[in-house]
Amino acid sequence: MPESTGTPESLFQRASDVERMRIGVLISGSGTNLQALIDACAAGALDATVDVVISNKPDAFGLERARRAGIPAVAIDRARYTTIAAYNAAITELLQQHEVELVVMAGYMRLLGQEVLSAFPGRVINLHPALLPAFPGASAINEAFEYGVKVTGVTVHLADEHFDRGPIIVQQPVRVAEDDTVDSLEARIHEVEHSLIVEAVGLFAEERLVLDGRRVHILPPR
Numbered sequence: 001m002p003e004s005t006g007t008p009e010s011l012f013q014r015a016s017d018v019e020r021m022r023i024g025v026l027i028s029g030s031g032t033n034l035q036a037l038i039d040a041c042a043a044g045a046l047d048a049t050v051d052v053v054i055s056n057k058p059d060a061f062g063l064e065r066a067r068r069a070g071i072p073a074v075a076i077d078r079a080r081y082t083t084i085a086a087y088n089a090a091i092t093e094l095l096q097q098h099e100v101e102l103v104v105m106a107g108y109m110r111l112l113g114q115e116v117l118s119a120f121p122g123r124v125i126n127l128h129p130a131l132l133p134a135f136p137g138a139s140a141i142n143e144a145f146e147y148g149v150k151v152t153g154v155t156v157h158l159a160d161e162h163f164d165r166g167p168i169i170v171q172q173p174v175r176v177a178e179d180d181t182v183d184s185l186e187a188r189i190h191e192v193e194h195s196l197i198v199e200a201v202g203l204f205a206e207e208r209l210v211l212d213g214r215r216v217h218i219l220p221p222r
Helices: 032-043 061-068 084-097 114-119 140-147 182-205
Strands: 021-027 048-055 073-075 102-105 124-128 151-158 168-175 209-212 215-218
Touching: 021 032, 021 061, 021 084, 021 182, 032 048, 032 061, 032 182, 048 061, 048 084, 048 182, 061 073, 084 114, 102 182, 124 182, 140 151, 140 182, 151 182, 168 182, 168 215
Parallel strands: 021 048, 021 102, 048 073, 102 124
Antiparallel strands: 124 151, 151 168, 209 215
């Protein structure tokens, strides 16, 4: 991510010869948020295309979702690499081969290394099922429910070298009902995730995001 120079900086400016923003999506599981992006691109709701899907798990169903949509889908197994740096370099190389402009971590359950972050400065985003900075980490929904919060939610933020600490792009609250279970709360959070990740990617595609220190400003539509 670009360091702050004291002057607000546009996060993304599309190359003049590029018609639609090219996205690379990283997943670890079923890929429902990936599907939301695929559907939004196909419907014309996003001025973007999903050009490659990468998973750290070969059996992730999201890879099948990508293949059904005609999108290159690749599993990169961490166990095949002697170092984490080599693993992240392999991810970077594949993203660059597909000329990706924005990297979307959509249920990707690993911390990205500097190899990827440096190759795509300010252009890696992560989806998290809580209102950061509350409840970071992989068990956010369970932890929020057990804590007894009345409101939780979903965050899309810029990824950096720390788990769930990058500047926040968009957030949406989800109220916890009195009769909620963890499963019912999780289902409603996933519904919000599907719309919020599309919204965040749309803001990049429309060049409407400006980074000012830790604050991400959203410009009005053109």
